[in-house]
Every structure is written in structure tokens, then in C-alpha cells.
Amino acid sequence: MTAALARMRQSFTEAPWRLWLAQLGAILRIEIRKSMWRRRSIWIYLLAFVPTLMFGIHALVNPMGSSAGISGDTTVFAYVFQFFYLRVGIFFGCMGLFTWLFRGEVVEKSLHYYFLAPVRRQLLIVGKFLAGLITVALVFNASVLLGFTFLYGHYGPAGRAFVFNGPGFGHLLSYLLVTTLACLGFGSIFLALSLVFKNPILPGIALLLWETFHAVAPALVQKLSVSFYLTQLCPVTIPPEGFLTLFAVLAEPVSPWIAIPGLVLLSVAVLVFACVRIQRTEISYLAD
Amino acid sequence: MTTSTSHIVFENVSKFYGEVLGVNRVSLALPPGVTSLVGPNGSGKTTLMNLMTGLVRPTQGRVSVLGLTPDEPEEFFRHVGYCTQFDSFPKSVTGFEFINQFLRLRGLSSGEAARLTAEAIERVNMAPAAHRRVAGYSKGMRQRIRLAQAIAHHPTVLVLDEPLNGLDPMARSESIALFEALGKQGMHVVISSHVLHEVDKISDQVVLMSYGYVVAEGQIHGVRSEVKEHPMQILVRCPNPHLLASRLFTQEHVVEAKLNNDGGGVLVRTRDAERFYQLLNRIVVEEDFPLEAVAPNDDDVNSVYQYLIGSGGGTV
Numbered sequence: 001m002t003a004a005l006a007r008m009r010q011s012f013t014e015a016p017w018r019l020w021l022a023q024l025g026a027i028l029r030i031e032i033r034k035s036m037w038r039r040r041s042i043w044i045y046l047l048a049f050v051p052t053l054m055f056g057i058h059a060l061v062n063p064m065g066s067s068a069g070i071s072g073d074t075t076v077f078a079y080v081f082q083f084f085y086l087r088v089g090i091f092f093g094c095m096g097l098f099t100w101l102f103r104g105e106v107v108e109k110s111l112h113y114y115f116l117a118p119v120r121r122q123l124l125i126v127g128k129f130l131a132g133l134i135t136v137a138l139v140f141n142a143s144v145l146l147g148f149t150f151l152y153g154h155y156g157p158a159g160r161a162f163v164f165n166g167p168g169f170g171h172l173l174s175y176l177l178v179t180t181l182a183c184l185g186f187g188s189i190f191l192a193l194s195l196v197f198k199n200p201i202l203p204g205i206a207l208l209l210w211e212t213f214h215a216v217a218p219a220l221v222q223k224l225s226v227s228f229y230l231t232q233l234c235p236v237t238i239p240p241e242g243f244l245t246l247f248a249v250l251a252e253p254v255s256p257w258i259a260i261p262g263l264v265l266l267s268v269a270v271l272v273f274a275c276v277r278i279q280r281t282e283i284s285y286l287a288d
Numbered sequence: 289m290t291t292s293t294s295h296i297v298f299e300n301v302s303k304f305y306g307e308v309l310g311v312n313r314v315s316l317a318l319p320p321g322v323t324s325l326v327g328p329n330g331s332g333k334t335t336l337m338n339l340m341t342g343l344v345r346p347t348q349g350r351v352s353v354l355g356l357t358p359d360e361p362e363e364f365f366r367h368v369g370y371c372t373q374f375d376s377f378p379k380s381v382t383g384f385e386f387i388n389q390f391l392r393l394r395g396l397s398s399g400e401a402a403r404l405t406a407e408a409i410e411r412v413n414m415a416p417a418a419h420r421r422v423a424g425y426s427k428g429m430r431q432r433i434r435l436a437q438a439i440a441h442h443p444t445v446l447v448l449d450e451p452l453n454g455l456d457p458m459a460r461s462e463s464i465a466l467f468e469a470l471g472k473q474g475m476h477v478v479i480s481s482h483v484l485h486e487v488d489k490i491s492d493q494v495v496l497m498s499y500g501y502v503v504a505e506g507q508i509h510g511v512r513s514e515v516k517e518h519p520m521q522i523l524v525r526c527p528n529p530h531l532l533a534s535r536l537f538t539q540e541h542v543v544e545a546k547l548n549n550d551g552g553g554v555l556v557r558t559r560d561a562e563r564f565y566q567l568l569n570r571i572v573v574e575e576d577f578p579l580e581a582v583a584p585n586d587d588d589v590n591s592v593y594q595y596l597i598g599s600g601g602g603t604v
Contacts, residue, residue: 016362022395030378030389038379109376112343113437116372117393118365283343284305285374 027127078236185226301349310335321492369443408440427454
């Protein structure tokens with residue numbers, strides 16, 4: 001046991017960490033540039049900034065604050081966040097970006113350049129994933145931040161007081177955290193799916209159905225859903241409504257101290273699977 | 289230095305794509321120098337190269353390059369460069385960026401990567417077009433920039449899949465000269481090509497493939513002499529070819545002696561080249577027979593390819 005530990009420690013200290021860091025930096029430079037500026041990313045930007053535009057128009061139309069008041073607008077923002085950002089915007093944004101990280105290289109027949117570089121494939125997974133995460137998290141967090149600013153900014157001093165002296169700032173931080181965690185969770189899953197399926201759209205739709213209707217599954221199984229953790233972390237609770245609530249199983253709520261590490265662990269587990277998968281990946285573009 | 293650390297070694301390697309055979313039971317040990325992989329389309333040349341570089345994994349057997357495997361990519365790809373036949377590039381890159389970004393993946397500083405990039409681009413004569421987008425390159429330019437990418441890190445093993453495709457005669461001859469020079473420096477240069485007469489000039493050894501099997505391998509002269517079904521052709525140039533032909537007809541190992549069209553030589557087909565040369569020496573020495581030149585006429589990759597693969601095959 002001690003010998004095994006000593007061997008592990010030795011291989012850890014002897015690992016070429018500086019080289020790996022330099023390689024990770026190089027992968028990030030290539031991939032962030034690709035993700036940010038390629039034509040395919042335009043619809044992700046559009047998807048992300050639709051609600052921002054709505055909140056902007058809302059602010060312009062009601063320059064001194066809307067009739068719904070701050071608490072009404074807070075509820076509206078919570079609905080938009082949970083039903084648009086989490087279930088549509090971030091979900092499809094991650095689907096579009098993360099499934100293309102490797103599939104895109106296969107379609108464009110350029111993955112072999114990475115496979116012929118002195119880079120561990122696991123490092124390639126980590127680098128591409130981080131690049132995707134940085135891109136979508138940046139885009140959607142910017143959208144949330146702008147939307148939040150528009151929503152409370154047009155209330156003037158009352159809005160500022162809500163944000164800086166009331167619960168507003170805490171809400172904002174929570175939304176930014178949930179956005180980042182959503183990108184992490186959905187991103188890892190879509191990356192792994194793209195390594196398993198040639199066409200990840202169908203499994204993506206299955207995932208969407210699961211994420212939407214997971215509440216009717218047994219309480220324990222619900223914990224395998226990304227949305228399960230995310231909704232628990234949202235600062236404003238939305239009461240369950242509609243037909244499905246008849247079948248919903250109320251799972252025991254989890255504290256943020258479990259939800260955040262739970263989601264991170266889920267993503268890490270999925271990425272470990274992706275790392276194992278890519279080790280066996282062969283270049284056969286003709287089959288694709 | 290043992291064979292395993294100085295050679296490219298295939299140990300009983302098979303590769304199947306589902307039920308389709310890629311290569312079957314290949315055992316090879318390729319020494320340094322220029323090695324040509326020769327065979328018709330679908331014979332397994334590219335599969336063999338992909339196996340060598342880890343782009344595909346063997347279904348059975350083991351491949352190592354200088355004792356290394358792609359499971360240690362940091363060390364393996366420091367030594368190996370592969371110019372594949374895929375005529376594709378990452379989107380929207382210039383020739384310079386294409387080479388430079390993959391050099392940066394090696395952990396090189398930006399200055400060092402830029403220096404090696406410029407050097408590689410210079411080596412394939414692409415400097416004037418280096419900062420243009422690859423999408424606007426001609427096929428030959430794309431081929432050259434991919435070659436530059438494969439050699440930019442100064443590999444000791446260079447694998448080239450159809451590297452002469454799309455090149456004009458000038459670029460082709462420059463590339464061949466480059467491969468030859470690299471081979472003479474002690475590098476492993478493994479080339480697959482359909483332009484047999486051109487790779488023949490620079491090949492130290494040849495691997496002939498057909499239907500996923502290695503049909504023959506070794507130095508081309510050795511391979512040729514092993515093809516027993518086809519007598520060796522030797523062209524003897526002399527002022528009295530009819531006299532020489534009549535002397536040769538008396539020998540049982542001489543199958544045919546044909547006067548050359550220009551009347552200045554005899555094309556001899558013999559089952560035993562060694563005995564033929566001994567006989568020729570005797571005639572020259574004992575009868576003071578004047579000779580201008582003696583040279584094998586089918587001792588090249590093209591002929592061996594024709595004998596073994598092109599016309600129904602033969603056995604070694």
C-alpha cells in the first residue's frame with residue numbers, strides 16, 4: 001500500500017506539468033479563437049442575447065419602472081432564467097458548441113493534426129472543454145449581467161437600492177454561478193455524447209426531455225439530472241405548476257454545499273468517461 | 289543500439305475495420321533510410337502508416353517506432369512527423385499560422401515556434417505565400433505546406449502518404465531531393481507513392497503490398513533477385529551484339545537474347561544473373577570482347593511491382 005502510494009507520488013512529481021500547462025495554453029488559444037469567431041457561433045450569440053434584448057426594450061418602454069414593480073420583475077427574471085436560459089438558451093448553446101468541438105474536427109477532417117501532436121488526448125479533452133466552457137460561460141454570463149442591469153437599472157435609485165442594499169446583488173451572483181454551472185454540466189455531457197454518437201442531436205433531444213421531465217422520476221434518479229441541482233441553486237423559487245405536477249415526485253432538497261460539488265462531480269465523471277473514450281478513438285473520416 | 293530502438297517494428301500486426309481487412313499479419317523491421325511502400329489502391333499502405341503513427345490501433349500485434357509507442361505521445365511525436373493524404377486544414381488559417389499553432393502545442397515558446405515555422409516554410413519554398421490563407425492555395429501549395437508542417441519539428445521518422453500528389457514536376461523533383469537528403473542524414477523516411485520510377489531513385493528499401501499483405505520487402509535488388517518466375521533482364525551495350533548473342537544462346541540459363549532496336553546492344557533474359565555476369569567476364573577477358581555498358585533492365589520498383597502485383601503476381 002505504502003509502496004503504491006510512493007509510486008503514485010513519484011509519478012505525480014515526475015509528470016511534465018510545465019509542458020502540460022504550456023500545451024493547455026496552446027489548445028485554449030486555438031480553441032477559444034475558433035469557438036468565439038466562427039460563423040456557427042452566431043446563433044449562440046443570438047440565443048444568448050434574445051432575453052437581454054427583451055429586458056432592454058422593457059427598460060426603454062418603462063423608463064421609470066414597470067407597473068409590476070421590482071418584486072414582479074424579479075419573478076419575471078426568475079421565470080425567464082429558469083425556462084429560457086437554463087432549458088433553452090444554455091442547453092442549446094452548449095449543444096451547438098460542445099458537440100462541435102470534436103465532431104467539427106471530424107467533419108472538417110482536421111482532428112488528425114491534434115492526434116499527431118505530442119499532446120495527451122486527455123489533455124485535449126480538458127483543453128477543448130475548458131475553451132468551450134470559457135466561451136459559453138462568457139457569452140451567457142454577459143447576457144445575464146446585461147439583462148439584470150437593464151431590469152433593475154430602469155428603476156433608478158430604487159433599483160440600485162434593491163441591488164446594492166437589498167437581496168439583488170446576491171441574486172445576481174447566484175444567477176451567474178448557476179449559469180456557469182449549467183455550462184459546466186451540459187457542456188461535459190454534450191462533449192461526451194459527441195464522442196459516442198456520430199449524430200449527437202437525437203441523444204441531445206433525449207437529454208432535453210430528461211432534463212424537462214426528470215421531476216416525475218424517482219427521487220434518487222432525479223439527482224442524475226443537471227437541472228435538479230441548478231433549480232435548487234436559483235435564488236428565486238418558482239412554484240410547480242401545470243399538468244406534470246400531478247406526477248412529480250418531490251425529491252429532498254439539497255443544500256448548495258451538496259448541489260455545487262454534486263454537479264462538479266457529475267461533470268468530472270462525464271469528462272473522465274470522455275477521456276477513456278478518446279483513447280480508443282481512431283481516425284477514419286471516410287466512415288463519417 | 290538494438291533493432292527495436294533503431295527500427296520501425298511491426299510484430300504480427302493485423303488491422304480489421306469491422307469485417308474489412310486493412311492489413312494482415314504484417315511483420316517488418318524498417319531500418320533508417322528511405323523506404324517506399326508500394327501497392328495498388330486498397331492494398332493497405334495508408335493503414336500501415338496510420339498504424340505506425342497511432343491514428344489507428346492494431347486489432348492484433350504490436351507496432352513500435354524506435355522503441356516508442358503513441359501511448360507516450362510527448363516522446364513519440366517528438367520523433368515522428370506524418371504528412372497524411374488528407375487534403376484538409378483547420379478553418380481560416382494562413383500557412384504560417386497552421387504550422388506555428390501546432391508547434392506551440394509542443395510547448396515551444398512563441399519565438400522558437402516562429403523560427404521553426406519560418407525554417408520549414410523556407411525548406412518547401414513557400415515563403416512568399418506563407419501569410420496567405422490556406423483556403424486560397426493550389427493543391428500543390430497545400431501539399432507543400434502540409435509537408436512543411438510534418439518536418440517543422442525536425443523529426444527523426446518522417447512518414448509521407450502520397451507526398452508527390454498534386455505537385456508540378458519542379459516541386460516534385462525538389463521534394464524528392466529533400467526526401468533523399470533526409471534519408472542520407474540517417475532519418476527514417478517512409479513514403480507511399482504511385483510515382484514508382486521517382487521513388488525508386490531514392491529508395492533504400494521497398495515494401496510491396498497487395499490486398500493487405502506484405503508481398504515482398506527489402507532492398508530492391510534483393511527483392512528482384514528473389515522473383516524466380518521472371519528471368520532477370522540485363523542490357524549489354526557493345527559494338528558486336530549479334531556475336532555476343534550467338535555466344536549467349538549456348539548457355540542453358542539464358543532464356544532470351546534479343547538484339548536492341550538501335551543495333552547497339554543485346555537485351556538478355558537470364559534465370560541466373562550471377563552465372564551470366566561470370567560468363568560475360570570470361571568472354572571479355574578471354575576473347576578481348578569490347579563492352580560499352582552492362583546494366584540490369586528490370587531491377588527497379590516498377591518492374592518488381594509489375595511482376596509481383598501488376599500482372600497476376602508472383603511469389604518470393
